[in-house]
Amino acid sequence: MTSALSLRGLYKSFGPTSILRDISLDIAAGTRHTIIGPNGAGKSTLFHLITGRLRLDRGEVWLAGENITGLSPHAIFRRGLARSFQVTSLFPRLSVFENLRIAGMRNAGCGHAFWRRLDGFAELAEQVEEMLTLLELGPRRDVAADALAYAEQRALEIGLALVGGAHTILLDEPTAGMSRAETERTVTLLRRLSAGRTLVMIEHDLSVVFDLADTITVLADGGVIASGPPASVRGDARVRAAYLGAAAEVLT
Amino acid sequence: MSQPATTLAATKSRHARQGGLKIALVFGLAIVVALIAPHLFASGFGLSLLNRMAIAIVFALSFNMLLGQGGMLDFGHAVFFGLGGFATMHLLKWVDGGLPLPVALLPLAGALGGAFVAVPAGWISTRREGTAFAMITLGIAELAVALVVMIPQWFGGEEGVSGDRSGGMPLFGFDFGAASQIYYVLAFWALIAAALMWGVTRTPLGRLANAVRDNPLRVDFLGYDPARIRFLTFILSGFFAGIAGGMQALNDEILTVSNIGSQASGAVLLMTYIGGVGTFSGPIIGAVLITLLQMALGTLTDAWQLYSGLIFVAMVLWAPGGISGIIRSHAPILRxxxxxxxxxxxxxxxxxxxxxxxxxxxxxxxxxxxxxxxxxxxxxxxxxxxxxxxxxxxxxxxxxxxxxxxxxxxxxxxxxxxxxxxxxxxxxxxxxx
Structure with a gap:
């Protein structure tokens, strides 16, 4: 079986500073994979490399058996990979509904049509309404995205990645800045919506990590120091030393 | 479970129907206004004012398709207006020479001319966004003016190109020579173009243009190339600016290099901004008011350009939403x-x-x-x-x-x-x- 996502020897540096060195990783289709690591480990850079935001120095990225190295972000999206951002990135002047609808347009077959009514894509509108309910943003449907509360914006940020029906989804710290209750709701949502898809997420909240993840990769100082099922990562001495430290008691 | 969902859907479709009704009402009202206006302003001055307004409305709406809808500040928008006008003018001269085409249809030639020029111009400029885009359009405008001056065989040099709109075959007995007759042709095209441009805002491309205006980076990660969306929007905008140019050609029966120059580009920026870039109605309001102001003040004082400049500066400083922004911020209070x-x-x-x-x-x-x-x-x-x-x-x-x-x-x-x-x-x- 081919992996949903396969990273083969990725290297990236900014000027003389080496950010990522020889990252290789295989993520099986239909699993939930979490990437953890201390700040500055290169987690977000890794996402940027996979999704075409940044160019690789060396190495290859394969998505569902296809080499996507060097493709533009929109070309990668069209091959079934969607992502969210650590720093919320929405369409501030457009309503919540329009934000989600734009995210679903490519896979709904809207193309660049300027001769068809957008409202005529009934299935897309249905998908968006459904997502509004799942995100509990129904009452905020017609509010501009920049008028939303922070937690609502974070929920919409995740929604933009989920609505288009991509088979592989990368979420960069989806629960950052959320309260405990909001985090729990998000975990439930992700569990539900990741069924039948591959989910890769960067996450700091260890309870979320061990709750959701089928496999975990630990990134530290630009390299993979451990990768595998939660039980094995939990027991890894190098992981404890490099990253978990004071948080180690959470794991036992 | 399905109960609330169906109620929700029912509310939505009712909203949609009400929206559709409201639009039909507004458009119907616009037709009525267009039909009544020439009887209220039947003088030569009144008709020429109305004709200029019709042209300005289309031009300003096409400009706002870029600035308001797509976040693109085009400093050379008159290039598409003017070259569309020249296309119409040349066709008009052929019609005068016996080509069997109704004169009333000639603004379409302007549309094609405008879009044709917008393809290479947009291909270069829409690869960039923001300030870089604006700078490139400025360069293209200078280039276009230089080319027009360099090719007097096509553009008539200093004197420009002129034609006779009454030289074609009459349509239902009208030869469109009189200002009152050409008014209906211009009003017809203004209504059609405005309706089409409004329609574009409701299409996938129209919505994507808004998305690119707000956050081009995110659009890229949702499967669309922002440069491509800008490019297509740019061509459409050139198409409609060309219609306005074609209307201008029929109205003035002469076109010169000044119609494509920076002053004409500045004028459309001014009226669109004063009317308000945030709404569809803003450019219409701006086109009507500024045209009125230009012609009315023009009869009172020769310094009207000073005044329109002052108004522009005042609006940018204190009412960046333009007149439609002022209306919008007061509507709920009045209601x-x-x-x-x-x-x-x-x-x-x-x-x-x-x-x-x-x-x-x-x-x-x-x-x-x-x-x-x-x-x-x-x-x-x-x-x-x-x-x-x-x-x-x-x-x-x-x-x-x-x-x-x-x-x-x-x-x-x-x-x-x-x-x-x-x-x-x-x-x-x-x-x-």
Whole structure:
């Protein structure tokens, strides 16, 4: 079986500073994979490399058996990979509904049509309404995205990645800045919506990590120091030393 | 479970139907206005005003398709207007020469001409966004003017190209020679073009243009190339600017290099911005008002360009949403019946505003006439007083009026703003409940 996502020897540096060195990783289709690591480990850079935001120095990225190295972000999206951002990135002047609808347009077959009514894509509108309910943003449907509360914006940020029906989804710290209750709701949502898809997420909240993840990769100082099922990562001495430290008691 | 969902869907479709009805109503009203207007303004001046308004509306709407909808500031939009106009003009000359085409259809040639030119121009400029895009359009505008001057065989050099709109075959007995007849042709195209441009805002590409305006990076990660969306929007905008240029060709029967130059590009930016870039109606309001102002002020004073510049600066500073933005920020207050409260606060500003305005007019007229008098012209009268711009003390009166008025305004303005904020908050609270 081919992996949903396969990273083969990725290297990236900014000027003389080496950010990522020889990252290789295989993520099986239909699993939930979490990437953890201390700040500055290169987690977000890794996402940027996979999704075409940044160019690789060396190495290859394969998505569902296809080499996507060097493709533009929109070309990668069209091959079934969607992502969210650590720093919320929405369409501030457009309503919540329009934000989600734009995210679903490519896979709904809207193309660049300027001769068809957008409202005529009934299935897309249905998908968006459904997502509004799942995100509990129904009452905020017609509010501009920049008028939303922070937690609502974070929920919409995740929604933009989920609505288009991509088979592989990368979420960069989806629960950052959320309260405990909001985090729990998000975990439930992700569990539900990741069924039948591959989910890769960067996450700091260890309870979320061990709750959701089928496999975990630990990134530290630009390299993979451990990768595998939660039980094995939990027991890894190098992981404890490099990253978990004071948080180690959470794991036992 | 399905119960709330169906109610929701029912509400949505009712909303959609009401929206559709409202649009049909607005468009119907526009047709009625277009049919009545030439009877209310039947004079030669009135008709020529209406004809210019129709052209300006289409041009400004096409400009706002870029600026308001797509976040692209095009400093050379008159290139598509003017070259569309030249395309129409050449076809008109062939029609005069016996080509069997109805003159009323010629703005379509302008549309094709505008779009045709927008393809290479957009191909270069839309690869960039923001300031870089604006700079490239400025360069393209200079290039286009230079080319037009360089090829007098096509563009007529200094004299331009002229044609005769009554030279074609008559349509239902009309030859469109009279201003009252060409009005209906221009009104027809203005309505069609406005309706089509409104339609585009409701399509996938129209919505994507909004998305690219707000956040091009995110669009890229949702499967669309932002540059491609800008490019397609740019071509469409050139298409509609070309219609306006074609209308201009039929109206004026002459086109020169000034129709594609930076002044024409500046004029459309001015009217669109003053009307308001945030709404579809904004450019229409701006086109109507500025055209009116230009022609009305043009009969009163030769310094009207000074005034439209001042209005522009004032709008950018204090009302960046334009006139439609002002309307939008007051609509809920008026609907909530709170207009009375606000009126008192605004009336308190009126004397100070009038004093300031008098000062500004005095300064502008003196400045303008200084030039005229030095050139040997007559100084003339202002507010019944003989004006002599070369005597220094005459400058002191308007200067004092202006400074006094402006000082008064800046003291009173916070009160009026507070009154507006209070009323707006009150109206919002009432609606919330």
């Amino acid at each position: 909530g019946g709170l207009g009375g409260r606000l009126l008192a606060a605004y009336l308190a500003l009126l004397p100070a505003a009038l004093v300031t305005l008098a000062g500004i007019i005095g300064l502008a007229e003196l400045a303008y006439r200084l030039q005229a008098v030095r050139g040997g012209g007559k100084p003339g009268h202002l507010f019944g007083l003989a004006v002599s711009p070369t005597t220094p003390w005459q400058w002191l009166i308007p200067l004092a009026l202006f400074l006094f008025g402006a000082a008064l305004l800046s003291r009173l303005a916070p009160g009026a703003r507070a009154a507006w904020q209070e009323a707006a908050a009150f109206a919002a609270g009432r609606r919330g409940r």
